[in-house]
Amino acid sequence: MDTNTIILSCVAGYMLLCLVIGLWAMKRTKNTHDFFMASRNLGVIVTGVALFSSIMSGFGFVGGPGLIYRMGASSIWILVTTPIGWALAFFLVAKRIRLLAEQRNAMSLPDIAAARYESRTVRALVAIAVLCGVVAYLATQIKAMAFVLQDIFAKNGIWGHESVVFCVAISCAVLVFYCVTGGIIASVYTDLFQGLMMMVVAVFIFFTAIGHVDRGIGGMMQIIHTDNAESASTWGTLGMLGCLSWFLLFTLGVVGQPHVVTKMMMTRRVEDARASLPITLIGYTITAMLWISIGLLMRALVLNGDHESLLRADDAAAQFLQYYAHPVLAGLAFAGLFAAIMSTADGFLNIGAAAIVHDLPKAFTGRGITRELFWARIATVGLAVLAALFALQSPIKLIGQLGAFGWGVFASALVPVIGLGLNWRSATKRAATVAIASSLVINAGIVIYQMTGGAIPYGVAGGVIALLVSTILFISISILSKPDPLAADVEAIMEL
Amino acid sequence: MKSYLILLGLLILTAVTLAIAITRPLPQDATGGPHPSHAEMKQGGTPERHQGKLLLGWIYGAAQISLFMVAIGISIPQGRPGRGWLAAGALIYFAVFSALMLAYAQDHESVPFILGFPWPTAVLVFGVWPASALFAILYATHFRAWIYSAADAKRFAEIKAQYPGGDTHGY
Numbered sequence: 001m002d003t004n005t006i007i008l009s010c011v012a013g014y015m016l017l018c019l020v021i022g023l024w025a026m027k028r029t030k031n032t033h034d035f036f037m038a039s040r041n042l043g044v045i046v047t048g049v050a051l052f053s054s055i056m057s058g059f060g061f062v063g064g065p066g067l068i069y070r071m072g073a074s075s076i077w078i079l080v081t082t083p084i085g086w087a088l089a090f091f092l093v094a095k096r097i098r099l100l101a102e103q104r105n106a107m108s109l110p111d112i113a114a115a116r117y118e119s120r121t122v123r124a125l126v127a128i129a130v131l132c133g134v135v136a137y138l139a140t141q142i143k144a145m146a147f148v149l150q151d152i153f154a155k156n157g158i159w160g161h162e163s164v165v166f167c168v169a170i171s172c173a174v175l176v177f178y179c180v181t182g183g184i185i186a187s188v189y190t191d192l193f194q195g196l197m198m199m200v201v202a203v204f205i206f207f208t209a210i211g212h213v214d215r216g217i218g219g220m221m222q223i224i225h226t227d228n229a230e231s232a233s234t235w236g237t238l239g240m241l242g243c244l245s246w247f248l249l250f251t252l253g254v255v256g257q258p259h260v261v262t263k264m265m266m267t268r269r270v271e272d273a274r275a276s277l278p279i280t281l282i283g284y285t286i287t288a289m290l291w292i293s294i295g296l297l298m299r300a301l302v303l304n305g306d307h308e309s310l311l312r313a314d315d316a317a318a319q320f321l322q323y324y325a326h327p328v329l330a331g332l333a334f335a336g337l338f339a340a341i342m343s344t345a346d347g348f349l350n351i352g353a354a355a356i357v358h359d360l361p362k363a364f365t366g367r368g369i370t371r372e373l374f375w376a377r378i379a380t381v382g383l384a385v386l387a388a389l390f391a392l393q394s395p396i397k398l399i400g401q402l403g404a405f406g407w408g409v410f411a412s413a414l415v416p417v418i419g420l421g422l423n424w425r426s427a428t429k430r431a432a433t434v435a436i437a438s439s440l441v442i443n444a445g446i447v448i449y450q451m452t453g454g455a456i457p458y459g460v461a462g463g464v465i466a467l468l469v470s471t472i473l474f475i476s477i478s479i480l481s482k483p484d485p486l487a488a489d490v491e492a493i494m495e496l
Numbered sequence: 497m498k499s500y501l502i503l504l505g506l507l508i509l510t511a512v513t514l515a516i517a518i519t520r521p522l523p524q525d526a527t528g529g530p531h532p533s534h535a536e537m538k539q540g541g542t543p544e545r546h547q548g549k550l551l552l553g554w555i556y557g558a559a560q561i562s563l564f565m566v567a568i569g570i571s572i573p574q575g576r577p578g579r580g581w582l583a584a585g586a587l588i589y590f591a592v593f594s595a596l597m598l599a600y601a602q603d604h605e606s607v608p609f610i611l612g613f614p615w616p617t618a619v620l621v622f623g624v625w626p627a628s629a630l631f632a633i634l635y636a637t638h639f640r641a642w643i644y645s646a647a648d649a650k651r652f653a654e655i656k657a658q659y660p661g662g663d664t665h666g667y
């Protein structure tokens with residue numbers, strides 16, 4: 001069996017397993033509470049692994065090595081931020097969101113925001129911010145899946161390989177099937193399988209990669225340093241301000257990721273957060289080894305003249321797997337790549353569907369809709385189709401910008417409103433409204449500015465500006481306003 | 497309220513430092529430049545691109561670390577024991593970040609390699625990275641003291657009993 005056939009078999013096997021998990025989860029999904037909240041019955045390991053695999057997306061498996069190839073040591077800053085980012089998310093959010101979810105039987109992040117601020121406007125704005133980010137992010141994930149599948153099909157001479165539409169359809173069909181049938185239960189259990197698979201693959205890839213250069217990582221760094229010392233130094237090619245801006249955005253940003261904090265509502269017990277955090281952190285750190293080792297190896301090999309220049313930096317992972325990994329490892333890694341993308345995308349589909357069928361109707365009419373589970377499934381399909389069309393119709397440059405827009409919106413809208421708001425009694429609904437609205441406007445403005453050729457000096461990420469402005473507005477307005485009355489149960493929970 | 501004033505001050509300090517930094521004249525290689533031989537690869541230029549900006553960078557980074565520490569601090573209810581550990585963790589984090597800035601500011605001609613990385617990058621990988629994991633360890637080890645004690649669990653059960661179904665007011 002040749003390499004391409006092994007890769008295709010691994011990917012097909014992986015997708016088949018996702019379908020099986022979807023069917024298994026369907027039997028356990030009886031109502032919307034199961035569909036969106038997994039009946040708040042997730043164990044420690046499932047939650048811990050699902051959390052890290054939700055955030056280690058296609059960006060980590062494809063974009064991460066590509067970033068090191070392009071920028072040298074700069075992207076290590078994204079990884080360095082992760083432990084403190086996870087710690088902040090758990091300190092600020094995990095306990096109170098879980099307690100509020102149980103007390104109010106909440107099914108979504110906007111449910112929590114509505115309970116905390118007693119405001120339909122805040123509920124609507126959180127739902128809109130979630131939807132904007134979800135569509136943008138989903139489009140990037142679907143496009144990433146389609147590109148990888150197209151490459152695999154092309155190498156195997158399979159019909160339809162020339163069609164991105166065909167690849168998008170295949171990728172979305174599997175994703176939608178298990179998300180529609182099994183809701184969040186299918187999502188978290190595929191996340192569990194996907195996360196474990198990513199960890200195993202990352203370990204093997206790390207040791208494979210360091211075996212290709214004398215003195216392993218040290219040898220790679222020496223080659224990169226000899227070519228250009230700054231590329232191997234602390235700030236890489238991006239420079240100090242760009243790296244330190246990533247430090248802020250990616251650290252605080254974790255607190256505002258709705259597909260992450262929503263999973264904190266689903267644990268069986270409040271106390272489970274204690275063990276989930278180390279599991280999440282260990283999982284993320286292990287998978288980060290893939291990011292660093294492939295990126296450094298490919299940059300070093302190309303600089304040393306041992307490998308041809310890459311046509312696209314994002315090809316670093318694919319080229320490594322094709323030329324330097326054992327065929328079985330390459331097959332598992334491609335399946336792991338799909339796992340990384342799908343584990344992020346399924347979480348987005350679920351929270352996006354909740355925003356459409358659960359939160360927006362409640363925000364605008366004050367009550368929920370009938371047959372919510374049926375409409376949740378329809379909304380999941382609709383959202384995937386919308387994101388797929390978006391991915392197909394948008395130029396590649398816009399797709400990249402939308403990914404940054406998604407992270408920026410989540411961070412700047414939800415860090416103050418959820419991260420700080422759940423801890424601060426004096427935070428007001430007016431402050432929450434202004435913070436979310438400003439984050440949407442600023443992030444959209446930055447995307448338009450960058451699409452029309454503008455650039456923020458020193459490589460500073462646009463999301464940082466939106467995050468700083470929205471959080472400063474949130475705290476200032478809350479300090480200057482009279483505190484809103486809170487529901488007695490919410491106030492009591494906030495004192496815990 | 498006092499903690500949030502500090503938080504606001506730190507956010508403003510971070511924003512002002514960033515604003516001052518990005519409005520300074522932009523060196524040609526501020527964010528690197530194209531590699532002469534490999535189209536998709538960038539080079540970082542020379543360390544001179546950061547000349548006169550390192551102090552600003554230290555303030556920018558230190559303000560962020562303070563921000564993270566205050567944020568963690570406000571999530572722990574008043575009067576919980578063992579907060580000294582959080583202060584110790586914060587000091588270690590500051591020290592390691594400062595060491596990173598110092599390591600980068602030193603002579604660039606003869607950078608020693610430590611554990612496979614140039615000295616400043618080694619501080620980032622083996623210093624800043626593990627130091628930030630310290631707070632996750634503190635979360636797990638101090639969970640009962642800081643986050644959710646037996647008394648909290650008892651109080652939550654009382655809240656649930658007192659407000660069955662929630663005091664929703666229609667929200």
